Amino acid sequence: MEWIIISVASVLAGFVDAIVGGGGLILVPALFATFPTAPPATLLGTNKSGSVWGTAIATWQYSRKVQIRWSAMLPAAAAAVIGSFLGAWAVTLISGDFLRKLLPFVLICLLLYTLAKKDLGRHHLPLYDGNRETVIACAIGLTIGAYDGFFGPGTGSFFIFMFVRLLGYDFLNASASAKLMNLASNSSALVLFAMKGHIWWHYALVLAVCNVFGSVAGTHLALKHGAGFVRGIFILVVSALILKTGYDAFLR
Template sequence: MLELLIVAVASGLAGFVDAIVGGGGLVLLPALFATFPTTHPATLAGSNKGAAVWGTAWAARQYARRVELRWGAVAPAVAAAGVGSFAGAWVLTLVSPEGLRKALPVVLLAILAYTLAKKELGQHHAPRFAGRREALVAGGVGGVIGFYDGFFGPGTGSFLVFLFVRLLGYDFLNASASAKLVNLATNLAALALLASRGHIWWQVAAVMAVTNVLGSLLGTRLALRHGAGFVRWVFIVVVSALILKTGYDAYLR
């Protein structure tokens, strides 16, 4: 019961962070690995997805009701992300992501430096493309990050938010709203693959799902209330934490 309580609390915090700007895996996955150290990593990843998908779905629903999404871009990004995530999860069952683990903190550091240098980045919603071109760029983002999420995962939501801001010209609030729908597709696809291989604890995932939704509810409300500037600062904090965590895991652990 104590173990279940620990991961339930971690899942709630993960849902809160993930609803605002992504990065919930930074909280929940380490908690799962620390609490169940002898369990197969794929099982813990599957259980994480089994909980996170509910919080992500709730956040996506709330954003879709309150933010005017550009469905011509979001729809192809969602479709490509689902295919990419399924492929990434399949590759995960075959090879180790160790090389990617070492590159991740460097990539995140570059993203943080760029965001801090560009003070106006993501403050104003000014889409750079329209029509087919926007759909192609968004689909490319969805496919690449979807594969990454299925294969490895940490920072997926943050990568999506940054690329929607940098490449498509969205503000941080609209980027976060769009990222939630894409992230939902990646979670569902990876979950389907991992569940089919028996890599999920349904009873643990069910408890974590409840607290994840509660955290997501609070995080979504704060993001919608305070807007793009608030989301930008949460993004900076989460990416900074991701750099520290992934750097430690890759080079010091």
């Protein structure tokens, strides 16, 4: 039965993650509910072992249809890896409890801003070019990458929002660029989990195949329906993140 539960969860996670991120909202709770006595690090590592392949396929699919600004995004992806490492190192020194309680309010502000700005992210009008765009993209990669390593929930949504708000991308192009950031950050985390022996490899292949299947379907819908569709899913995922992080911070 556990094979069926986690396989379905992985398909759904890949589908949502390919559009706006947030697949961890589905697969991680499913793993924890299915294997309640397993070490958390092993479940998180097993999640990464499946989701990283869906993210890789989504990145490739988007790159064929969307003009990713590689000159800015590749350095930003490298910055995200550095930020993720620094964030993971920081969490060994200080508690993340303050961020756990702050996060729901940050997400509420992000949601309200998106709802108030009706045209936000509907049109792809990059604000910068050349070195200035690269510097801003790297700053986003480093900052959100550090958050991902330190805490994590909503990383994909934060990347998308920052690319829309600070660089002038539409939601479709921002989602495509966010996939590259997530791929870089998740690959770094996967290597660490593998080195520490925190991956159940007998589940990894099944999760990967299912996640890729969901990712292909999600990317297809995003490319077919465009920025408006991605914006709608973004609002739904951020709303779910508010409920999840609020519950974790104040009710659990």
